[in-house]
Amino acid sequence: MSTLLDVKDVSKHFTMGGLLSRKVVRAVESASLSLSVEKPEIFTIIGESGSGKTTLARMILGLELPSSGEISFRGKTVSHRVGRKERLQFMANVQPVFQNPFEAFNPLKRIDRYLESTAKRFLKRSDRAGLEQAMDGALQKVGLSLAEVKGRYPHEMSGGQLQRAAIARALIPNPPLLVADEPVSMVDASLRMSIVNLLKSLRDDLGVSVIYITHDLATAYYISNRLIIMQRGQIVEMGDARAVLDNPEHPYSRLLKASVLSTEDAGSGKLGTDPGMVALAGELVGQSGRLVDRPDGRLVRVY
Amino acid sequence: MFAVVRDLIRYNAEFAIGLVLVTIMVLFACLSFFSPVDPTMIYMAIPDMPPSSQYWFGTNSRGQDMFWQLSFALRNTLTFGIIVALLSRVLSITIGLVSGYLGGWVDRVLMFINDIFVAVPPFPVLVLFYFVMRSGLNTYTLALIMATLGWAYDARLIRSVALSLKHREFTRHARFSGMSTPQVLLQEHLPYVMPIIFSTAMANMIWSIGMEVTLAVLGFTNINIPTIGTTLYWANNHSAMVVGTWWWIAIPVVLIVLTFIGLFLLAVSMNEYIDPRSRLRRMGA
Amino acid sequence: MSEDLLKVEGLKAYYQMNYFGVQREVRAVDDITMSVRKNEIYGIAGESSSGKTSFIKVLAAAIRPPMRIVAGSVKYDFKGLAMDVATATPAQIEAARWKHLSYIMQGSMSVLNPVRRIGKTFEDFAQKPLGLRGDAFRQRVLGHLDRLKLRPDVLNAYPHELSGGMRQRVTIGLATVCHPEFVIADEPTTALDVVVQKEVLALIREIQQEMGSSVVFVTHDMSVHANMTDRVGIIYAGRLVEEGPTRQMFFAPRHPYTAHLVASLPRIGDTTQRPALEGRPPNLANPPQGCRFHPRCPLVVDKCKSEVPPLITVANDHRSACWRWQDVEPLVNPQAGHGVPA
Numbered sequence: 040m041s042t043l044l045d046v047k048d049v050s051k052h053f054t055m056g057g058l059l060s061r062k063v064v065r066a067v068e069s070a071s072l073s074l075s076v077e078k079p080e081i082f083t084i085i086g087e088s089g090s091g092k093t094t095l096a097r098m099i100l101g102l103e104l105p106s107s108g109e110i111s112f113r114g115k116t117v118s119h120r121v122g123r124k125e126r127l128q129f130m131a132n133v134q135p136v137f138q139n140p141f142e143a144f145n146p147l148k149r150i151d152r153y154l155e156s157t158a159k160r161f162l163k164r165s166d167r168a169g170l171e172q173a174m175d176g177a178l179q180k181v182g183l184s185l186a187e188v189k190g191r192y193p194h195e196m197s198g199g200q201l202q203r204a205a206i207a208r209a210l211i212p213n214p215p216l217l218v219a220d221e222p223v224s225m226v227d228a229s230l231r232m233s234i235v236n237l238l239k240s241l242r243d244d245l246g247v248s249v250i251y252i253t254h255d256l257a258t259a260y261y262i263s264n265r266l267i268i269m270q271r272g273q274i275v276e277m278g279d280a281r282a283v284l285d286n287p288e289h290p291y292s293r294l295l296k297a298s299v300l301s302t303e304d305a306g307s308g309k310l311g312t313d314p315g316m317v318a319l320a321g322e323l324v325g326q327s328g329r330l331v332d333r334p335d336g337r338l339v340r341v342y
Numbered sequence: 343m344f345a346v347v348r349d350l351i352r353y354n355a356e357f358a359i360g361l362v363l364v365t366i367m368v369l370f371a372c373l374s375f376f377s378p379v380d381p382t383m384i385y386m387a388i389p390d391m392p393p394s395s396q397y398w399f400g401t402n403s404r405g406q407d408m409f410w411q412l413s414f415a416l417r418n419t420l421t422f423g424i425i426v427a428l429l430s431r432v433l434s435i436t437i438g439l440v441s442g443y444l445g446g447w448v449d450r451v452l453m454f455i456n457d458i459f460v461a462v463p464p465f466p467v468l469v470l471f472y473f474v475m476r477s478g479l480n481t482y483t484l485a486l487i488m489a490t491l492g493w494a495y496d497a498r499l500i501r502s503v504a505l506s507l508k509h510r511e512f513t514r515h516a517r518f519s520g521m522s523t524p525q526v527l528l529q530e531h532l533p534y535v536m537p538i539i540f541s542t543a544m545a546n547m548i549w550s551i552g553m554e555v556t557l558a559v560l561g562f563t564n565i566n567i568p569t570i571g572t573t574l575y576w577a578n579n580h581s582a583m584v585v586g587t588w589w590w591i592a593i594p595v596v597l598i599v600l601t602f603i604g605l606f607l608l609a610v611s612m613n614e615y616i617d618p619r620s621r622l623r624r625m626g627a
Numbered sequence: 628m629s630e631d632l633l634k635v636e637g638l639k640a641y642y643q644m645n646y647f648g649v650q651r652e653v654r655a656v657d658d659i660t661m662s663v664r665k666n667e668i669y670g671i672a673g674e675s676s677s678g679k680t681s682f683i684k685v686l687a688a689a690i691r692p693p694m695r696i697v698a699g700s701v702k703y704d705f706k707g708l709a710m711d712v713a714t715a716t717p718a719q720i721e722a723a724r725w726k727h728l729s730y731i732m733q734g735s736m737s738v739l740n741p742v743r744r745i746g747k748t749f750e751d752f753a754q755k756p757l758g759l760r761g762d763a764f765r766q767r768v769l770g771h772l773d774r775l776k777l778r779p780d781v782l783n784a785y786p787h788e789l790s791g792g793m794r795q796r797v798t799i800g801l802a803t804v805c806h807p808e809f810v811i812a813d814e815p816t817t818a819l820d821v822v823v824q825k826e827v828l829a830l831i832r833e834i835q836q837e838m839g840s841s842v843v844f845v846t847h848d849m850s851v852h853a854n855m856t857d858r859v860g861i862i863y864a865g866r867l868v869e870e871g872p873t874r875q876m877f878f879a880p881r882h883p884y885t886a887h888l889v890a891s892l893p894r895i896g897d898t899t900q901r902p903a904l905e906g907r908p909p910n911l912a913n914p915p916q917g918c919r920f921h922p923r924c925p926l927v928v929d930k931c932k933s934e935v936p937p938l939i940t941v942a943n944d945h946r947s948a949c950w951r952w953q954d955v956e957p958l959v960n961p962q963a964g965h966g967v968p969a
Contacts, residue, residue, distance in 0.1 A: 087789070087820035100512075135518055142511040153519045160520025168553060197907025207518065227674040227847055232891045233903030254821060261893040261901065284895050298821040300828075302892055305853035306874030310829035317822065338449045 042114070043215055043248060044074045044099065044133075049108035049118070051094050067091040067098070068272045069108065076113075076215070079246040081238060083259040083280060085295070086269035095269075096220045096252050100135055101126070112216075136208035136219035136238075136249075140201035144193040150201075151189050154178075154208045161212035177207040181237060181246060199230045206237060210247070215240070220252045233286050235262055256299050260284045268292045273315040276307065278337025288339045291320040350615060357615075360607030366504040369603045371417035379407060381414040381568045390587050404582040408522060408593060415568040416597055420550055422481050422569065426550035427543045429489030434497035439527045441497070442504025453501070461493035464553065467491065472562040479564050484557075488550045496542045500535050507531045537617045544609030550603050555598065570594045631704065632809055632841045633663040633686070638699035640685050655681035655694065657865035660938065663809070668835060668842045670856030670873065672849060672888065672910050678865035680813075682965040687730055688712045688720045703728065703806055717910050726756040729807035731799050731831070734813040737799050746782030747799055753804045771804045772835070775830060792823035796830060803834050810835070810842045817846065825893055849888050853877055858944075861885050864888055864909045864919035867938060871945035879957060881947035883926050886955050917942045918950070926951045 051067040070091075074082060086092035097103040098110060101117055109117040117129055137143035144150055151174065158164050158173040181203040188196075188204055196204070202222070209217055219238065223231045225259035237264045240248045253259055259266055263280040268291065276289040287293045294316045328342040379386050385405035394398040399408035406423040471487055472479055507513060516526050541605070551570070557563050558571025565572045569573040577590040638863055640656040655678040663669045673679035681694060685701055698963070701712035705727040710719050732738050739748055749768050754760065759767055769779050775796050795815060802810060812831060816824040832855060835842050844855055852859050852873060859869040861884060869882035880886040887904050906923040909915055915922055921931040930950050938948040949955065 040820055050873065058668060087822065118479075130518055130520065135514070137511050139511060139786060143515045145512040145516070146528050148530065153515060154668070156516075156519040156521050156525075198906070199903075199907065205515065209516075228849060228888055228891055228907075229365060229904035232893075232901045233905070235893070236901070236903055256821075257893040257895055260895045261898060281898070292695075296895065297893060298825045300848075300850040300854045301894065302850055302853040302889070303894075305877035306857070306872060308832060308854065308857075310825060310832055310854055312825050314827070 041076045042073050043070075043076045043112070044108075044250075045111045045114075046070060046072045046095075046099065047109045047111070049095070049098060049105045049110060051091070051098060051103065053104045065272045066094040067105075069073060070095055070269075070274055071108075072214070072266075072267060072277070074248050074250075078243050078263035079215075079248045081242050081249045081251050081262050083253060083263035083266035084249045084269060085253060085256060085259055085266055085277070085293075087254055088271040089271060091272040092252050092269050093220055096250065098216050099250060100133060100218050101129055115196055127160065131212040132214050133216045133218060134212070134214045136202075136206055136217055136222045138197045138221045140205060141193065143205045144195050144201060148192075149195070150191055150193060151185070152206055154188070154211060156202070157208055157211045173211055174207075177211045180210055180241075181207045184206060197230075200228055201227070201234050202230070202234050203237065206241075210241075210245075214247070216248045216250065218250045218252075221254070222251070224254070232260070236264060256284060256295060264292060268295065270320070273327075273340065274330065274338075275323075276337065276339045277330070278333075278335070282335055283337055288333070290316065290323060290339070294320040346615075350611065352367055354615070355610045356607045357611035360604045360609075363600050364608060367416060367604060368420065368495065369462050370413055370597075371420050374410065374413040374417045374464075376411060377410045379410050381411055382566065390585070392587075393593075402576065402589070402590045403582070403585065403587060404576065408589065411568055412573065412594060412597060415570050415573045415594065416601075418481055418567060419554065419571070419598070420601070422485050423547035423551045425482065425485040426488045426492060427547045429486065430493040430496070430546055431491065431539055431543055433498055434542070435532070435535065437493070438497040438500025439504045439531055439535065442501040443508050443523070443527055443531065445508070447507075449501075451615070453498075456494050459491065459540045460498070462491070464488075464491040465556075468557055469562050474559070477564055481527060481567060481569070483494070484554065484563060485550075488553065492546055492550060496538070496546070496616030499538055499542070503535055503538065504531055507534055514554035528591055531619055537613050540616060541609045541613040544605045547605055551598065551601075570598050630665055631662040632665045633843075634704075635659055635661050635686075636698075636700050636702075638682075638685065638701060639697040640681055640690070640694055640730060641697050641780075642681075642693045642694065644693045650806050654678075654865050654914065655911055656685060657911075657914075657924075658699075659862075659867045660699075661860055661867055661870060663843060665808075665841055665843050666835075666839045667857045668832070668855055670827045670846050670859040671843060671845045671862060672847060672852055673862035674847060676908055676911065677862050678911060679845055679862045679967055681865075682862060683811055684841065685712060686843060688715065688723070688728065703809065722942060723804045724756070725752065725802075725807060729802045729805065729808050729811070731810060731812040731815045738801070739794065741786050743785075744782065745786065745789075745851045749782065749801065750806065752801050756805045764913050768804060771800055774834065777785065784875040785915055790823075791819055792827060792910055795819060795823075795827050799827070799831060799834065803838065803840075804953055805839050806840070808840050809839055812842055812844045814846050815844075816851065817848070824851075831855070849892055856908040860938055862886070864914055865911055867945045867946075868949070870924065870933045870938070871942070871947075875942065875945050879942075881945060881955050882920075882949045883924050883951075883955055884920050886957060887955065916950070 045239050046214060048071055049067060053064045053066055055062045055064055074080065083163065084092045084095060085157050092103050094103060098105050099330055111131045112129065112132060127145060154174045155170060158170045162173055163168050164173055171185060178184055183200065183203050193201060223234050226234065236250065237257050238249050242249060252262060265278065266280045266283060267274045267277040270291045276283055276292045284296065287296050297316060298312060323342065326342050328340045330338040333339055345427050352360065387405050387407050388399065389401055391397050391401040394577045397407055397409065399412060401407055427454045437577050441449045466486065513526060513530060516530050554569060555571035555574065558569055559574045559578065561575055563571065565575055573594045574591060582590040638659045642653040642655055644651045660875055661681065671679055684690060685696065690696065699713065702756055703710050708723055708727060710723060717892055754764060757764065757767065772781065774777060777796055777800065781789065781797060785825045785923060789797065816827050819827060828851065846852065856873045858871065859873050859876045861868050861882065863884050869880065869885045876885060877889050880889055891901050909919055918931040918932045920934050921927045924931065928951065936948045936950045938946045941947045941952050
């Protein structure tokens, strides 16, 4: 089994403040995970704001360099400064899915412009027919067609179409990995499921692995194979998505699950959170602990 | 383009007035190409004639027909203003966009230079140039000097817009579409900067023309080239107010004031029209 | 049934704009009739650009051009002050603000002045409507903060020194310190993390029950509605399409749009395929004929394309605007796939 993406002991520290009040923020602390080439999966990173999930995603996309540790893609290190050519080659393999479909396109520019640029740059196509074929092929994969998109401006399309077009754009170089940072947190309920279902079908039908970053446990349960739960930069629990969420072990994971608003007793107005749970999860922040294996294959941080 | 201008004229009185004023001024300046007299020659007409049907703008104490003289002067002044505006826009766009987008040490170096130019007072520098270059200082060299002095504030303005654009998601999308830095800057970011460029271009023209007039009135430019400023210089030199040849001062001042008002109105109305938000609303978003 | 505090009748609020000759009329609120009772939490759900934001702007008496009320009335029956937003004078609105009618907004950072201490902000907001000064005012505020489980020293803090959850609690404090009879909460927890969100929601509910005031709670998140509200109204394309007691809305929706919203919610412990609703919300400048939901509706028949369905009572306290309300099935049985409680 060969690895597609290997994140090994990656940490990221930011130095905040000026000369007098220097403060080091440990955004991500020795995170490790790996995805295999043979088994495409949706790998979810769950965390609240400040958990370091976005920083981790940015490092995987190469937008941020780790302070320590190594990220390698198909055995090749990507966590150091590289030239434009190497950067483009990496981009062809790892593409992002954006948070807000309405923001992902320049409102003053036509949508197909992004698709065309991608096809030109990554597929090295320059003939019109070849370009259109590549664009149409990618759009077909997400249930659109070039005829629907060509020459149109973002405001002429719905949020769902835009998010599809953005994903189609990312699919043009046939990347084995997509990184989706909160792709549904900004969209309406009626749109949310169409995007989540699309990510699912990318994995099942096209064999694309997706790193799905979210704070929403319910969609994570719905689509992911494996997940990690992060608390203040630390991975506290990692394993099979269903196993972990059905029965979370780490106190923080339990708290997250307990805080999910369920619709099972709609209208009853029950909103209590056990303060003991909050306190227990809060106490563990900043303690290092270590990740240990459990018989069902998950890793849990113990102290 | 034609439809845009037509719509603007129809729905925006400011634009219509500004356009009329600027067009009249430009036409008047263009008349100089058909001038029957050479503007550098003196005593070609009877001196000190008030405006009449023969000499529409009168004649001055140097025996020049003010109509043709001012036509040349306005042409030179406008050309000067346009060159300064164009050159300084190119500088401020390039520096502002690059600085905001690239950030890091590039930004620090460029903004350090920028701060120097913001701090340097332009007037003494221009006077210094006059003393060094003397007759070498013509419309074009002066425009070049003014342009290098007039970009700094606007570059800062453009940088701040570029800084916010940098963090918009579509910029990242463009990067991951394989677009190069010049492509991102020129195709993605430039449209958002256009309103600033237009309004500041007009303001910059007004600034540079005003500066040229000041310099010329004080005699710190090549006074043999007819401009609005040098016209006033000669008027002052011949004590026009004392002698009573009021038209020698009043008419150039009226011309330059009308030009300024015209440019200002155009800047304001174009700004509103070209603003991305109002543009999007018109597109029906 | 308790009496109504707010009665909205036939409300139409349009945006009328003119950009360089392009005339547009956006019918953001188009013929809404509803009421909010005393001492209840009324939820409003809707997609972005459904007109829900415009609707609550009208309820909050914050109508600015280019929006204006074209028809209808918005009548409040406050203690000692009855007013109709459609005809109220600025002085009346001013008198009602904070004391009777108040709001909790989404971005706590934009409500709180970043360079003013929280205590000063409380003075700015509440001193005038409460008519208290000095120590009496301070006691009142401290008492209120205690109720919100905030320590007195937050009054000396600047907004940036507080966490997101604390800030949101402070804005709730500001909105409720005058004991208003009617509170509009516009997506107050959308920017918060799940754990804090639940705490803040519980807090709003607690405060509401203590004060006995009415709350209009706006969010697009149906799972928040499920836990917060007594009744829910669903707005689609500027119209109220369904309204009813929260439990009924989730377990026996009578409008296909509501049924879809409920069915599309994923749940832990349940991996069955969730349906997605295709299409886009209609453009309010040019809405479809007939029922505005018909282009996306799975139950559409010819009648829906030409005739606007009226909002009729379909069960006790439950109204729906659908020609085929009897055929609407809950798409997912809410009891199926019960998650194991943690």
